[in-house]
Amino acid sequence: NAGVTQTPKFRVLKTGQSMTLLCAQDMNHEYMYWYRQDPGMGLRLIHYSVGEGTTAKGEVPDGYNVSRLKKQNFLLGLESAAPSQTSVYFCASSFSGSSYNEQFFGPGTRLTVL
Amino acid sequence: GNSVTQMEGPVTLSEEAFLTINCTYTATGYPSLFWYVQYPGEGLQLLLKATKADDKGSNKGFEATYRKETTSFHLEKGSVQVSDSAVYFCAQGSGTYKYIFGTGTRLKVLA
Numbered sequence: 001n002a003g004v005t006q007t008p009k010f011r012v013l014k015t016g017q018s019m020t021l022l023c024a025q026d027m028n029h030e031y032m033y034w035y036r037q038d039p040g041m042g043l044r045l046i047h048y049s050v051g052e053g054t055t056a057k058g059e060v061p062d063g064y065n066v067s068r069l070k071k072q073n074f075l076l077g078l079e080s081a082a083p084s085q086t087s088v089y090f091c092a093s094s095f096s097g098s099s100y101n102e103q104f105f106g107p108g109t110r111l112t113v114l
Numbered sequence: 115g116n117s118v119t120q121m122e123g124p125v126t127l128s129e130e131a132f133l134t135i136n137c138t139y140t141a142t143g144y145p146s147l148f149w150y151v152q153y154p155g156e157g158l159q160l161l162l163k164a165t166k167a168d169d170k171g172s173n174k175g176f177e178a179t180y181r182k183e184t185t186s187f188h189l190e191k192g193s194v195q196v197s198d199s200a201v202y203f204c205a206q207g208s209g210t211y212k213y214i215f216g217t218g219t220r221l222k223v224l225a
Contacts, residue, residue: 040217042203042215042216043203050211090158097211098207099145099207099208099212101207102163104160105150107155108156
């Protein structure tokens with residue numbers, strides 16, 4: 001039982017390049033989330049998904065796209081990377097959308113955009 | 115809107131010292147409250163939670179009580195260890211899918 005895994009762990013991009021971050025969970029969770037973590041700002045929600053084939057915008061969605069083609073996977077895409085997207089990205093999942101439930105987090109992807 | 119405010123860090127303590135990390139929240143309604151811990155190089159993991167007023171969450175010697183009257187959820191531990199060095203996040207869950215995190219407090223425990 002690996003929990004939530006993220007690929008890659010580190011990445012350096014040049015401005016304008018594109019990339020996809022992969023999140024996978026093996027807990028059969030319906031809900032998945034992408035956050036970014038910046039110094040002094042806590043975690044901010046980028047996009048989330050309430051089930052296979054569905055996605056929704058979070059607090060800071062601009063410049064990102066997501067897809068949830070399979071229940072266990074949640075992909076985060078950057079079509080044209082900008083230095084402002086330098087951050088640590090965390091994926092999380094939860095059994096339900098109830099705010100009583102905890103979220104399970106992946107180990108993070110550290111992205112640097114030059 | 116809803117928010118979470120936690121004390122600025124870093125907090126530096128000697129081993130076996132008493133720890134308090136303050137957390138206050140603003141919310142409409144009755145959110146669930148969480149403390150997550152992030153060890154170096156890892157993702158966040160749940161430390162403890164409380165879902166209603168006066169509930170006390172506890173785990174690994176850490177405790178926090180949901181205080182509705184003071185809108186607080188302060189984290190405490192009676193005797194910290196070097197292995198407790200990490201970043202601690204207070205969070206609230208309010209409404210479906212919506213979690214709000216504080217900015218995190220870094221704790222450093224010296225041997």
